[in-house]
Amino acid sequence: MRRRVIAGNWKMFKTQAETRAFFAAFAPLVSRAKHCDMVIAPPFTAIRAAVEAARNTDIAISAQNLHWEKEGAFTGEISAAMLVEAGCRYVIIGHSERRQFFGETDESVAKKTKAALAAGLLPIVCVGETLAQRESGQTHKVCKTQFLDGPGTLTPEEFSRILIAYEPVWAIGTGRTATPEIAADVHKFLRECAAEKFSASPASALRILYGGSVKPDNIKGLMAQEELDGALVGGASLDAKSFASIVNFAS
Secondary structure, three states: OOOEEEEEEOOOOOOHHHHHHHHHHHHHHOOOOOOEEEEEEOOHHHHHHHHHHHOOOOEEEEEOOOOOOOOOOOOOOOOHHHHHHHOOOEEEEOOHHHHHHHOOOHHHHHHHHHHHHHOOOEEEEEEOOOHHHHHOOOHHHHHHHHHHHOHHHOOHHHHOOOEEEEOOHHHOOOOOOOOHHHHHHHHHHHHHHHHHHHOHHHHHHOEEEEOOOOOOOOHHHHHOOOOOOEEEEOHHHOOHHHHHHHHOOOO
């Protein structure tokens, strides 16, 4: 049985003070949540505040991005070692907004994933199609290409240490959500891609999260799908009560 993961991606929201206030409200609400792993990805400037606020809880901290080089003349970038030192355990790689607005490619996703693994971080590698690609029937083709050219470039041992998040781009921040059945179909397909590339055992162990307008009122329906191993939550993770409701979906 794959252990579920509920991860919150705060994107470019929350100062350090707001981060501390969030954890003060959120931590007591999820103190009995033992059915899943909890992850929160604050902006870089709030990582340290989040790590300190999450101490003595079961909440792990993630970064939202990293650079593949260990160090160098890369103004504005952050290395894996810096994230580890700050207290991160996870890192999100290849989020659709990174691809859309900042030129992220499958090649850079692969390099970043390898760098994260080498430093001991757990990568949450994102794949997913746009609305135009879905409407033209390219969902499986796009997701397979992103999988093979990103996570598919890893060694079997490296692959065993990553998570994947399926993000239908058309459902991010739009209020539109893929039905549980649509999400399950793509998750199943991605698992088949993993089995074809690496074999059945690592594919079966792979945890695939769903990310696309996850909210308290749809989390139970999504998690009822066997193929969905958790959620990567955006806007609904910014409010302590809302995100706690999502984390506590099984209660």
